[in-house]
Amino acid sequence: MEKTILVSTKKNNYPIVIDFNLFEKKIFFPFLKKGDSILIITNQKVFSLYFKKIFNQFINIGLKINHIILPDGEQYKTLVTVNIIFTSLLKNLHSRDTTLIALGGGVIGDITGFAASVYQRGVKYIQIPTTLLSQIDSSIGGKTAVNHDLGKNMIGSFYQPKMVLINLSCLYTLSKREFSAGLAEIVKYSIIFDKKFFIWLENNIDELFNLNKNKIIYCIHKCCKLKSKIISEDEYEKNKRALLNLGHTYAHAIETELGYGKWLHGEAVAIGIIIATLTSKKLNLLKNSEDIIKIINLLKKCKLPIKLPNSMNAHKFLKHIYRDKKNKQKNINLILPIKIGKVLIYKNVSEKVIIDVINNNKNLLF
Numbered sequence: 001m002e003k004t005i006l007v008s009t010k011k012n013n014y015p016i017v018i019d020f021n022l023f024e025k026k027i028f029f030p031f032l033k034k035g036d037s038i039l040i041i042t043n044q045k046v047f048s049l050y051f052k053k054i055f056n057q058f059i060n061i062g063l064k065i066n067h068i069i070l071p072d073g074e075q076y077k078t079l080v081t082v083n084i085i086f087t088s089l090l091k092n093l094h095s096r097d098t099t100l101i102a103l104g105g106g107v108i109g110d111i112t113g114f115a116a117s118v119y120q121r122g123v124k125y126i127q128i129p130t131t132l133l134s135q136i137d138s139s140i141g142g143k144t145a146v147n148h149d150l151g152k153n154m155i156g157s158f159y160q161p162k163m164v165l166i167n168l169s170c171l172y173t174l175s176k177r178e179f180s181a182g183l184a185e186i187v188k189y190s191i192i193f194d195k196k197f198f199i200w201l202e203n204n205i206d207e208l209f210n211l212n213k214n215k216i217i218y219c220i221h222k223c224c225k226l227k228s229k230i231i232s233e234d235e236y237e238k239n240k241r242a243l244l245n246l247g248h249t250y251a252h253a254i255e256t257e258l259g260y261g262k263w264l265h266g267e268a269v270a271i272g273i274i275i276a277t278l279t280s281k282k283l284n285l286l287k288n289s290e291d292i293i294k295i296i297n298l299l300k301k302c303k304l305p306i307k308l309p310n311s312m313n314a315h316k317f318l319k320h321i322y323r324d325k326k327n328k329q330k331n332i333n334l335i336l337p338i339k340i341g342k343v344l345i346y347k348n349v350s351e352k353v354i355i356d357v358i359n360n361n362k363n364l365l366f
Contacts (some may be wrong), residue, residue: 001213004219007140007228009235012160016140016224022167022215023053023086031124031162036064037094041085043072046130048067049173054103054128064093070108074260077107077147079155084185099124099162106265107179110153113144119157127161130170132182133266133320136189139164140265141231147260149176151323152252156244158236159302166224176303179209181266183302186219188246188273191193191295195341196223198298205301209303242326246335247272253320254312265307270304275365279357280336283346291340296364308365314358318351 032038038058042051047069056066068088070081079189089098098225102112102125109127116125127139135158171179183205190198201208207215227244234241251272255263277295280286299306326333331348338344358365 001217003217005221005224005228006161008232009142009160014161014348015164016166016228017166018166018217018221018224020217022165022169023050023057026331027057027165029061029126029163030051031100032058032061032063034073035060035064036087037064037092037098038066038101039085039089039092039094039098040069040101040103041070041108041115043070043108045072046104046108047097050103050130050167050170054101057102066094067301067309070111072104072107074107074147074255074265076113077145077260079146081111082115082146085111086119089115089119094123096123096305099126101126101128101269102153102161103128103130104134105129106134107300109139113142113159113161114146114156117144117157119181121257122159124162125159127164129164131174132171132179133185133255134182135168135170136182137185137218137227139166140224140227142235147256150256151320152256152260154325155325160235166220168213168220171211171216176209176263181264183208183306184270184273184299186223187295187298187302188244188269188295189223191337191340192243192246192343192363193338193341195225198294198340202294202301203299205315218365224360228321235315236302243335245326246337247274247276249321249324249326249332250275250317251332252324253317254308256320257312257316267305269304270299270302271308271365274299274306275357276334276336278361278364279334279349279353280346282338282353282357283349285336285338285344285346288339291337294340295337306364308358310366314355317358318354321354340345 018235102109129135129139142160145153148154204362247269251268254268336346
């Protein structure tokens with residue numbers, strides 16, 4: 001059942017290996033040899049579940065292994081936490097030929113990737129994502145970052161891993177809330193790229209919640225293929241890769257305004273997708289109103305929030321939207337769906353449009 005996808009960029013090629021029970025199987029690391037050093041970076045929950053299995057994979061190669069346990073949560077995705085990693089690396093005399101191992105969800109992956117990109121001007125790292133969202137999205141493509149009080153993922157780099165290991169068995173230990181958060185990014189892929197996949201999701205969400213093996217491996221392989229294709233074409237987000245940010249401008253505003261960690265990223269993305277869809281309708285780009293209903297209904301089936309917190313309003317969105325990385329010359333640029341299966345980058349969206357969308361759709365959004 002094992003599936004492997006090759007991500008190809010101008011400077012790097014690396015595999016995404018997908019399977020159930022992956023930690024119990026012998027994994028080949030072609031760039032590691034006896035005597036090499038690694039630092040495994042994880043959090044307490046993941047450490048208790050998987051560290052011993054990963055440790056055994058690497059000790060059998062004859063590696064020198066250190067590990068560090070970081071606090072868990074988006075609120076800890078900061079330069080302060082990254083400095084904890086640097087201190088561990090320096091105290092244990094890790095040099096430029098070391099390899100960092102990100103064992104955890106999106107926060108661990110983002111922090112580890114960023115640390116790898118700047119420690120001694122760049123060292124190798126491996127992504128071992130343990131949540132649905134990190135398996136189908138954040139572990140792939142080399143986007144690494146930490147948050148700032150004024151904006152999410154504002155300090156970061158593009159830096160590709162050496163490989164991504166997706167153990168689908170990790171999904172058995174996720175909470176329902178974490179699983180639903182990952183589904184938001186899966187729905188996002190279908191809205192951007194593939195109406196047939198959207199329809200497949202409508203018909204198979206219950207099977208995904210039940211962790212049907214065939215449905216899970218099909219779905220995750222599909223998402224990884226879609227993302228790896230975009231990464232191969234536009235590694236540094238000069239054009240096409242920006243489409244993957246559907247819903248994220250609004251989502252990052254919610255996360256930043258409410259405080260990191262109050263909402264899971266996927267929960268904010270779900271609301272962000274809805275507002276982006278309504279924005280597209282307001283601009284007369286999305287012609288079919290039934291698509292709005294279908295998108296909302298699918299997000300509801302995924303057990304995701306479809307209502308904004310009462311504390312959010314249009315002006316709170318705007319103060320964060322103006323710091324969005326997609327903007328150019330202070331113009332607001334948004335990723336908007338024109339139909340299920342197709343989106344575009346819409347440039348220079350006016351404040352009035354955003355205010356009207358949020359204020360005139362309170363029956364849907366609040």
